[in-house]
Amino acid sequence: MTVMFERVALIGLGLIGSSLSHVMRRERLAHHIAGHARSAATLEKAGELGLADSLHSTAAGAVTNADLVILCVPVGALGAVAQEIGAMLKPGAIVTDVGSVKAAVIRDVAPHMPPGVHFIPGHPIAGTEQSGPASGFAELFQNRWCILTPLPDSDPLAVRTLEDFWRACGSNVEMMSAEHHDLVLAITSHLPHLIAYNTVATAADLEKVTNSEVIKYSAGGFRDFTRIAASDPVMWRDVFLNNRDAVLEMLGRFSEDLSALQRAIRWGDGDSLYALFDRARSIRKSIIAAGQETPLPNFGRNQKPEG
Amino acid sequence: MTVMFERVALIGLGLIGSSLSHVMRRERLAHHIAGHARSAATLEKAGELGLADSLHSTAAGAVTNADLVILCVPVGALGAVAQEIGAMLKPGAIVTDVGSVKAAVIRDVAPHMPPGVHFIPGHPIAGTEQSGPASGFAELFQNRWCILTPLPDSDPLAVRTLEDFWRACGSNVEMMSAEHHDLVLAITSHLPHLIAYNTVATAADLEKVTNSEVIKYSAGGFRDFTRIAASDPVMWRDVFLNNRDAVLEMLGRFSEDLSALQRAIRWGDGDSLYALFDRARSIRKSIIAAGQETPLPNFGRNQKPEG
Numbered sequence: 001m002t003v004m005f006e007r008v009a010l011i012g013l014g015l016i017g018s019s020l021s022h023v024m025r026r027e028r029l030a031h032h033i034a035g036h037a038r039s040a041a042t043l044e045k046a047g048e049l050g051l052a053d054s055l056h057s058t059a060a061g062a063v064t065n066a067d068l069v070i071l072c073v074p075v076g077a078l079g080a081v082a083q084e085i086g087a088m089l090k091p092g093a094i095v096t097d098v099g100s101v102k103a104a105v106i107r108d109v110a111p112h113m114p115p116g117v118h119f120i121p122g123h124p125i126a127g128t129e130q131s132g133p134a135s136g137f138a139e140l141f142q143n144r145w146c147i148l149t150p151l152p153d154s155d156p157l158a159v160r161t162l163e164d165f166w167r168a169c170g171s172n173v174e175m176m177s178a179e180h181h182d183l184v185l186a187i188t189s190h191l192p193h194l195i196a197y198n199t200v201a202t203a204a205d206l207e208k209v210t211n212s213e214v215i216k217y218s219a220g221g222f223r224d225f226t227r228i229a230a231s232d233p234v235m236w237r238d239v240f241l242n243n244r245d246a247v248l249e250m251l252g253r254f255s256e257d258l259s260a261l262q263r264a265i266r267w268g269d270g271d272s273l274y275a276l277f278d279r280a281r282s283i284r285k286s287i288i289a290a291g292q293e294t295p296l297p298n299f300g301r302n303q304k305p306e307g
Numbered sequence: 308m309t310v311m312f313e314r315v316a317l318i319g320l321g322l323i324g325s326s327l328s329h330v331m332r333r334e335r336l337a338h339h340i341a342g343h344a345r346s347a348a349t350l351e352k353a354g355e356l357g358l359a360d361s362l363h364s365t366a367a368g369a370v371t372n373a374d375l376v377i378l379c380v381p382v383g384a385l386g387a388v389a390q391e392i393g394a395m396l397k398p399g400a401i402v403t404d405v406g407s408v409k410a411a412v413i414r415d416v417a418p419h420m421p422p423g424v425h426f427i428p429g430h431p432i433a434g435t436e437q438s439g440p441a442s443g444f445a446e447l448f449q450n451r452w453c454i455l456t457p458l459p460d461s462d463p464l465a466v467r468t469l470e471d472f473w474r475a476c477g478s479n480v481e482m483m484s485a486e487h488h489d490l491v492l493a494i495t496s497h498l499p500h501l502i503a504y505n506t507v508a509t510a511a512d513l514e515k516v517t518n519s520e521v522i523k524y525s526a527g528g529f530r531d532f533t534r535i536a537a538s539d540p541v542m543w544r545d546v547f548l549n550n551r552d553a554v555l556e557m558l559g560r561f562s563e564d565l566s567a568l569q570r571a572i573r574w575g576d577g578d579s580l581y582a583l584f585d586r587a588r589s590i591r592k593s594i595i596a597a598g599q600e601t602p603l604p605n606f607g608r609n610q611k612p613e614g
Contacts (some may be wrong), residue, residue: 184516185509187509187511188520188528189529191321197583198565199561201583203495203590204587214491218495219592220495229584229587230588242573248572254565258501261505270558273548274540274541277543280508280536283507283536287525298435298436301601301608304359
């Protein structure tokens, strides 16, 4: 891959921003990476890790002269960042983001984009439960999907360039409307995180079972839930505040289905339980066949003795 | 470890039974392993894999002369198995099980145990989402907890012998009452499985999001839920039918907590969301510190490029 961009600005140097730095270095996608983080501690760590060729204490400073600007801050912070950088953006620059919701991001960011700048919202479906500048790695996007939600008037050439960029980072790329993205992610990501957070909270608040028991015996299934419930709380607060309607719709269906399951347990309806449980296996097989999951049991973590 | 038992009978040769066979071989815990499975296909596979020194088409045949009998069939089948083997058990034999519920197992099994036989219920908190005779491996129990729920009149020496057996298999051993076990497992295992099954079913039934989209974009969190929802449906049907009260109690609390979370989303209460999400991280740290989980991000599965 030849260098795609003279100058790329990473606004936010957490898990996604730092992973983008690593993969851009490995694939030589930029001559110069300009980085910005709000906190002094993150900037210092980013300096130690060599995440950027220049580090900037303001987002406006980092985007100056950038050909590609990638906004990697929590969704709730995007409006303010867009307002700050709007006037400094180079004509012809591509601005994208990595937020887990898209309609709210367009609402907050688009009004600040000057004419001649290409704002193309995006969302790499990739992550871990860790956060911060030291959590990134170049393989994060490998074989994961990245969804772009171009606006009706987006320049096709700019969209194509951004698509090529994500493919160069290892991703598969798909296009859809912001509204459909928000509905899809509400079920594939937002609802599971909400349920996981809720399960962990319910367990922590029990009187008859101690937290120490929950921790000791978590290998029965609970520990899986704690992984996604360990994700960045600011990022997830912003997701739920900014994808409210889709999340509430999925939550309504989830609760309705759960009531039916609860009733089957109460009345000892084994046939209904079996039918529902049996169906679930095929979905996992399809996810493995689609290359989105390891086929190893227990995600591969039990293959060797632990501890 | 010297040979602990002259003859051990494994009744059921699925994930747990076959894993016990592997670890008993590795640690030389039995001179002779007698195996029984109900289906001819499982027996044949067990023969190919060398899981037992003798294979038996009846449970009664397998337990004859056994010093230790381990019942590794779904909880709903235990009563019938106990009835079948009762009269064939050797005086002084230890009979245990590996079921995920304990009060119902005692209810179903204890009445069939003749005087002089030591029935000590047990539950290794270990497993994967896979099942069948080929799914077992010797390390399954390594560093996992095994809970024993001796009866008030259990012989302390027999309990001690069974405890030593599980430690020799790599487990840590804890004692508690059957009732407390069922409450602890309701939150650490049964509720998470129920929630995971329900989430997968809700996703599969959507009209506005296709199953193909759910599969493609599952890396956002959903795929984690599909792992435990891929577990053996017969085993799990039996768990819910036999731990009804404790599961319904946990489910009631979960739904109550979820309603509060739903309300916080509807009313845009970011502070409550943040406070709840922030709390959850510490639980995972404790599980990792307790040696019950890998510290690697994404369970270690994202450390190398996939696909």
